[in-house]
Amino acid sequence: MAKAVRAEPEPELEVPVPVRGPERGPIKLRVNGEKHELWVEPRRTLLDALRDDLGLTGAKKGCDEGTCGTCTVLLDGKPIYACLRLAIECEGHEITTIEGLAQGGELHPVQRAFIEEDALQCGFCTPGQILSVKALLDENPNPTEEDVRRAVSGNLCRCGAYPHIVRAALRAAKGLAERPGR
Amino acid sequence: MAKVVKVQTEFEGRFYEETIVVEGTEVEPWAPEQPLKLVGRPVPRVDGPEKVTGRARFTHDVRLPGMLHGKILRSPHPHARIKRLDTSKAERLPGVRLVLSHQNAPEIPWFRGQTRLFDTTVRYVGDEVACVVADDEETAEEALRLIEVEYEPLPFVVDPERALEPDAPRVHESQPNNLVNGEPEVYERGDVQQGFAEADVVVEGVFRTQTALHNCLETHGSVAHWDGDSLTIWDSTQHVFGVRFQLARALGLPLHKVRVIKRHMGGGFGSKNQAGKYAAIAALAARMTGRPVKIVLDRFEENLATGNRPATIQTLKLGAKRDGTLTAIFHKSILNAGAYAVWAPSASGPTKRLYACPNVRTEDWAVFTNLGPFSAFRAPGYVEGTFALESMMDELAKALGLDPLELRLKNYAEIDPITNKPYTTKGLRQAYERGAQLIGWAERAHTKRARSKGPKRVGFGLASQIWGGSGGPPAYALVKLNPDGTATVVTGTQDIGTGTRTALAQIAAEALSFPLDAVEVELGDTQWGVYAPLSAGSMTLATVGPAVRAAAEDAKKQLLDVAAQLLELPKEGLRVEDGHIATPKGERLPVAEVLRPLGNFQIVGKGARGPNPDDKNVNTFGAQFAQVEVDVETGEVRVEKIVAVHESGRVVNPLTIRSQLYGGVIMGLGYALLERRLDDPRRGLPVTPTLETYKVLTVADVPEIVAEMVDLPDPEANPIGAKGVGEPPIIPTAAAIANAVADALGVRVYELPLSPDRVLAALRGAQAKKDEEEGEEGEAS
Ligand code: FES
Ligand code: FES
Numbered sequence: 034m035a036k037a038v039r040a041e042p043e044p045e046l047e048v049p050v051p052v053r054g055p056e057r058g059p060i061k062l063r064v065n066g067e068k069h070e071l072w073v074e075p076r077r078t079l080l081d082a083l084r085d086d087l088g089l090t091g092a093k094k095g096c097d098e099g100t101c102g103t104c105t106v107l108l109d110g111k112p113i114y115a116c117l118r119l120a121i122e123c124e125g126h127e128i129t130t131i132e133g134l135a136q137g138g139e140l141h142p143v144q145r146a147f148i149e150e151d152a153l154q155c156g157f158c159t160p161g162q163i164l165s166v167k168a169l170l171d172e173n174p175n176p177t178e179e180d181v182r183r184a185v186s187g188n189l190c191r192c193g194a195y196p197h198i199v200r201a202a203l204r205a206a207k208g209l210a211e212r213p214g215r
Numbered sequence: 216m217a218k219v220v221k222v223q224t225e226f227e228g229r230f231y232e233e234t235i236v237v238e239g240t241e242v243e244p245w246a247p248e249q250p251l252k253l254v255g256r257p258v259p260r261v262d263g264p265e266k267v268t269g270r271a272r273f274t275h276d277v278r279l280p281g282m283l284h285g286k287i288l289r290s291p292h293p294h295a296r297i298k299r300l301d302t303s304k305a306e307r308l309p310g311v312r313l314v315l316s317h318q319n320a321p322e323i324p325w326f327r328g329q330t331r332l333f334d335t336t337v338r339y340v341g342d343e344v345a346c347v348v349a350d351d352e353e354t355a356e357e358a359l360r361l362i363e364v365e366y367e368p369l370p371f372v373v374d375p376e377r378a379l380e381p382d383a384p385r386v387h388e389s390q391p392n393n394l395v396n397g398e399p400e401v402y403e404r405g406d407v408q409q410g411f412a413e414a415d416v417v418v419e420g421v422f423r424t425q426t427a428l429h430n431c432l433e434t435h436g437s438v439a440h441w442d443g444d445s446l447t448i449w450d451s452t453q454h455v456f457g458v459r460f461q462l463a464r465a466l467g468l469p470l471h472k473v474r475v476i477k478r479h480m481g482g483g484f485g486s487k488n489q490a491g492k493y494a495a496i497a498a499l500a501a502r503m504t505g506r507p508v509k510i511v512l513d514r515f516e517e518n519l520a521t522g523n524r525p526a527t528i529q530t531l532k533l534g535a536k537r538d539g540t541l542t543a544i545f546h547k548s549i550l551n552a553g554a555y556a557v558w559a560p561s562a563s564g565p566t567k568r569l570y571a572c573p574n575v576r577t578e579d580w581a582v583f584t585n586l587g588p589f590s591a592f593r594a595p596g597y598v599e600g601t602f603a604l605e606s607m608m609d610e611l612a613k614a615l616g617l618d619p620l621e622l623r624l625k626n627y628a629e630i631d632p633i634t635n636k637p638y639t640t641k642g643l644r645q646a647y648e649r650g651a652q653l654i655g656w657a658e659r660a661h662t663k664r665a666r667s668k669g670p671k672r673v674g675f676g677l678a679s680q681i682w683g684g685s686g687g688p689p690a691y692a693l694v695k696l697n698p699d700g701t702a703t704v705v706t707g708t709q710d711i712g713t714g715t716r717t718a719l720a721q722i723a724a725e726a727l728s729f730p731l732d733a734v735e736v737e738l739g740d741t742q743w744g745v746y747a748p749l750s751a752g753s754m755t756l757a758t759v760g761p762a763v764r765a766a767a768e769d770a771k772k773q774l775l776d777v778a779a780q781l782l783e784l785p786k787e788g789l790r791v792e793d794g795h796i797a798t799p800k801g802e803r804l805p806v807a808e809v810l811r812p813l814g815n816f817q818i819v820g821k822g823a824r825g826p827n828p829d830d831k832n833v834n835t836f837g838a839q840f841a842q843v844e845v846d847v848e849t850g851e852v853r854v855e856k857i858v859a860v861h862e863s864g865r866v867v868n869p870l871t872i873r874s875q876l877y878g879g880v881i882m883g884l885g886y887a888l889l890e891r892r893l894d895d896p897r898r899g900l901p902v903t904p905t906l907e908t909y910k911v912l913t914v915a916d917v918p919e920i921v922a923e924m925v926d927l928p929d930p931e932a933n934p935i936g937a938k939g940v941g942e943p944p945i946i947p948t949a950a951a952i953a954n955a956v957a958d959a960l961g962v963r964v965y966e967l968p969l970s971p972d973r974v975l976a977a978l979r980g981a982q983a984k985k986d987e988e989e990g991e992e993g994e995a996s
Contacts, residue, residue: 076353085351090276091269093481095432096514100906103432103481131269140267148263151870154878155712156266157432157481163267186915189906191432191482192712193881195914197874 053121060121064089065133075121080104082120083130091131091160095189102188105161106130112168112187131160134167143167146205147198154192161188166202176206222826225683226752229561237688238823242765244930245865253725254935255926257870261717261736262479262710271479274451275511277438283312285500285510286355287493288345288362289519290337293585293899294371294384297335297344297364304361305347310354312504314362316345320499323465325492326555326588329387332465332495336369338386338554339587340900341519343492348500348508371585371899375551376528378582386554386583395556395581402567403576404632410543410574414534418610422531422603423966425891426551427524428909429592433481435521436511439497446501447474450494453483453711454749459741461490466498474742483711484882485591486522488751518904522590523892526551527562529603533611539625541572548600549580553588556581560589560596565604565946567633568834569681570626585899591751593882594942597682598949602967605678605950609957619677619954620647620656631832639828639932642862642925643679643836650677650860653921654840662842667959670848673855674959677840678950684863684939685833685932686757688824691745694723694766696774696818700794700806702729704736704766707744708759713941714871715755719763721867722935726767727774728791729806753835753939756867761933762824770820777818778809825933833932835939837861839880839947841955847978850971852888852956856919857948864929864938876922876944883948885912888968 054075062069064087071077071086080097083089083106095103097116104115107129134141143166146152153159162185169176169184176184181202190198217238224233245251265271302314317333325332333343345362349355370384377383378393386393411417431451438449446468452458455475463473480487493510501508512521527550534543548562559581566577592598612622627644630637655662659675666673692706704723710716716736724734737743747759771791778796779786788799795803810816827833840858845851859880866872889910893903903909922944928936949967956974957963962981964973 074353084276085278088278089269090272090278093273093275093433094511095434095481096906098514098905098907100514101432131267135268140264144264144267147267148259151260151263151874153260153263153266154714154874155431155433155482156262156271156479157273157712159266160269182914186913189432189911189913191430191484191882191911192874193878193912193917194874195881195912195917196877196920198914 061124062120062128063126064128065130071120073120075119077120078116079118079120079123080115083115089130089132093157093160095157102161103158105164105188107164107168110168110171112165129164131164134163141167142208143170143205146201146208150197150201150204152197152201153194158188158190162190162198166205169202170206170209174206174210176202178203220826224687225685235688237826241825242761242768242934244934245928245936246930247928247936251725253721253731254867255865256721256868258717258721258731258868260714260871261720273433273479273481274436274438274449274477275433277449277509279438279440279507282438282507282509283348283350283504284352284355285346285348285497285508286352286359287343287496287510287516288347288359289516290340290342290344292337292366292368293340293373294369295337295366296369297337298367299365300345301363302345304363305358308354308358308361310350311347311358312350313348313500314345314358315348315496315500323495327557329555332492339585341516341587342554346496346500348504373584373586373894373896373899375549375582375584378584379580386585390583393583395552395559395583400561400579401577402563405574407543407545407574407576411534414542415537416611416614417532417534418607418614419532420607420610420965422529422606424527424599424602425967426526427592427886427890428518428892429484429486429522430518430906430909430911431482431484431486434512434514434517435487435491435493436509437494437497438507438509439501440507441501445472445474446498447476448494448498449476450490451480451487452477452490453487453709453751454489455709455739455741456707456746457749458490458494462495462498465495477709477739480711484593485595485751488591488749491521514906515904518909519587519901522592523587524592524595524598525553525560525589527599529562529599531603531607533607535611535615537615539615539617539622541570541626543574544572545576547578547580549582551584551586552581553584553586555588556583560591562596562600562603564597565600565681568631569604569628569679571628571632572626586894587901593879594682594946597680597946598883598886601678601680601946602950602953605947606953606963609676609954610963620651623647623679631834634832636830636832639831639833640862640864640927640929641834641836642927643838645925646836646838646860646862649923649925650838650840650858653858654842654856656840666844670846672845672847672959674843674845674955674957675840676951676954676956676958677838678947678954680837680943680946682753682835682943682946684753684757684835684943685827686754686939687827690747690758690762690824692759692762692766692822693745694727694763694770694820694822696770696820698807698810698813698816701733701735702727702770704734704763705743705745706738706747706759706763707741708747708755709739709750711750713755713875714868715750717871718756718867719759722760722764723767726764727771729794733794753941753943755939757933757938758824760935760937762822764935765822766820767822769822770818773818773820774806781809781812828931831931833938835861835863835943837943837947839951841951843952843955843959845956845959845974847960850974852969852974854884854888854918854952856921857884857951859920859922859944860925861940861943862925862927863940863943864927864932865936866924866926867937869924872924872940873922875940877920879942879944880920880922880948881912881917883945884952886967887949887952891968
């Protein structure tokens with residue numbers, strides 16, 4: 034649980050930790066490079082804050098308990114399950130959602146590769162898959178198939194797009210590597 | 216002109232007599248050798264950009280101003296009467312706007328009157344008791360805990376064999392024997408007794424299959440919104456027109472006052488074939504509160520109350536001549552239907568139809584129990600039945616000393632054994648051949664020897680499949696041509712993730728001779744769309760595709776009429792080519808330019824799905840091969856490779872069809888190895904209702920899969936020559952794997968999933984039998 038909800042400030046602290054909640058209060062989030070101020074209860078998950086308060090519905094709620102990966106977003110570039118984080122925990126961090134990936138109307142190479150390899154069917158798991166792949170490629174531009182499998186193993190796909198997802202990730206890696214200026 | 220006819224239709228592997236309306240728009244089928252520009256090409260999904268950017272709007276994503284959220288209170292008992300229900304505390308919680316229950320909701324019959332929207336008797340853990348509607352989900356959830364219910368527990372039954380005993384508790388008062396429809400469904404041809412008497416070899420086995428859960432990643436849910444006396448529902452459904460029909464009836468509304476929308480959905484797999492109670496509850500609550508209401512099930516509810524692939528117990532007996540010719544088949548299947556059922560899948564479908572055998576008797580016993588009701592699940596009945604039948608065929612091959620493939624070819628059905636009609640196309644022989652080649656069937660003995668080391672045993676197996684997938688009338692489409700040379704295809708079907716939008720765009724663009732990007736497909740909306748049936752039974756493309764093509768051909772004909780008059784040229788010499796009007800003089804004029812004098816107007820082409828041939832059977836076929844490695848010390852089964860070769864007529868899009876093949880195989884793989892709902896029989900309680908406890912495959916579990924189509928355009932089936940492919944690839948997967956495991960071990964596992972404990976038990980059983988036999992031999996000597 035978040036440390037900020039402690040009921041009483043600990044005595045040795047000179048400056049008391051501000052008590053927040055259970056009522057709604059203000060929190061500040063940075064999402065896709067933009068600042069947002071929200072007025073929510075401390076129990077609000079990051080996923081609900083994104084979907085319901087900010088209208089960023091690209092991250093999906095497949096389980097709300099950390100077992101499916103459809104809610105995957107990037108926190109400081111690392112993939113996390115947004116349903117397992119409280120929004121207040123994410124203050125001061127940079128959050129990237131699927132809506133923040135395409136730049137100036139240009140799809141991100143991972144997004145393009147997902148279309149070209151048909152790495153999706155219903156598309157419900159797709160935003161999460163793409164963000165997991167993006168995080169991998171940011172860290173390891175030259176992944177093996179095994180690396181890809183590990184990177185998306187926390188993202189279920191009930192439609193079974195897995196073989197195409199792996200191919201899309203490898204295709205995107207290749208495309209990124211061949212990009213001028215890299 | 217519309218004609219009303221009585222036909223035999225096939226849906227989800229079952230035959231029905233139906234009265235349907237057929238409006239034949241005669242269109243010449245595309246001939247198999249006819250060169251096509253867009254149909255048959257690996258066109259990327261037209262809604263890909265929406266889906267990869269998060270713009271694709273699912274029912275979960277619908278947010279309306281002032282929207283309230285509903286949460287459903289569900290029964291904790293497998294069978295009970297509600298003695299007292301007090302919602303007053305919940306109603307007093309700030310933020311709660313309404314609590315619905317049997318006390319204030321209208322009595323709406325559900326499951327053909329087997330229960331009501333809110334019944335006073337609950338018949339499974341998860342049955343709907345009440346619904347709280349509040350400002351947000353958290354408040355609604357809190358209020359659920361404040362509802363006081365006093366239940367009088369009733370005797371319950373969860374084991375279908377127990378339910379069939381005369382003194383078993385009754386799930387429904389009105390159904391003394393607990394049988395869905397009151398009796399088993401029996402099919403018979405020839406004389407089975409005679410057939411077994413003629414057999415040189417008889418093999419018999421009892422197979423058990425588990426309850427499997429759909430676990431669509433988008434859980435079931437609806438958003439309801441009233442505008443005056445008109446209701447709009449966003450629903451995660453495989454059938455917008457069906458939900459409209461069901462809700463209009465439930466709420467007593469005329470059809471034109473109900474609009475159902477489903478733009479994108481996160482999986483259905485059969486569980487979203489019909490309207491759920493949540494949709495009706497949302498609609499009622501929205502009317503009573505005057506605000507939009509959203510009800511989205513959580514994962515737990517999803518796995519209790521939205522259906523499952525029901526467990527079966529199947530007894531199968533095959534008789535054959537020494538050369539392998541089948542003389543008789545008997546198949547009895549007991550299916551655990553759960554608490555409510557308006558139909559039942561039949562596990563005996565493949566038994567009746569896959570092989571030519573003169574003497575067949577099947578019995579399907581669908582049994583009510585106090586568990587969550589089943590629903591269709593990707594090839595309902597056929598997955599389970601094929602596991603039993605194809606396992607037994609391998610046992611027969613073993614008993615006869617025949618190659619499993621040879622045995623299947625020996626009993627190849629050249630005509631449909633039920634109807635005695637020939638097939639329009641049947642590419643099963645090609646599928647066997649190609650599959651055998653891709654897996655290395657002929658060299659498998661060598662591979663097994665070379666690859667089996669220490670405790671690891673390698674094995675190979677195969678299984679075949681037959682399915683419907685013909686589609687049929689009624690279905691309609693419009694193609695609207697705009698003066699700028701673009702076109703909109705409108706139909707009331709839906710894309711459930713299979714790529715319907717893309718395939719229909721290809722078909723329309725092909726028929727119009729327009730570029731693909733000049734065509735937009737609008738579906739999933741009853742208000743815009745013209746009628747189309749549900750997306751299930753692998754029938755969407757073969758049903759709606761021909762209607763779209765007919766509408767496009769009609770629009771093209773009108774376009775040429777108009778162009779001929781505008782250009783003052785004889786119509787006969789004009790053609791449409793890639794969005795241009797081509798004249799006999801070799802000119803190519805853009806459609807927009809030709810139509811310019813007419814200003815703002817539209818050409819509307821209309822199309823309908825014509826009838827299926829009545830002198831032939833339209834079916835889909837496939838063969839799958841598996842290579843596995845089994846560890847005889849741990850019992851672990853590792854699938855190394857699956858080869859899937861299917862025939863579903865013409866391939867419209869090789870890229871998206873491969874996705875469907877992979878998807879079906881992977882779902883079948885999970886079913887074969889891992890997936891099972893566990894129930895606590897003492898409490899009637901499913902104990903694996905989360906994705907933590909109910910395992911579906913991850914990317915790490917997926918082996919090499921080789922998936923191919925036998926591309927066999929089927930011009931007799933319908934004018935586009937395509938049949939369905941959504942279900943076929945899941946059908947033979949578990950059977951092929953089970954056969955490969957039996958091949959690796961020399962003993963068979965008769966129960967799914969093929970879990971390590973069962974593998975080890977089968978090995979121990981075989982060892983014990985061997986010891987016993989050796990002991991007896993010792994005594995005798
Ligand atoms: S919704 Fe977060 S992991 Fe499923
Ligand atoms: S594409 Fe449907 S769940 Fe992955």
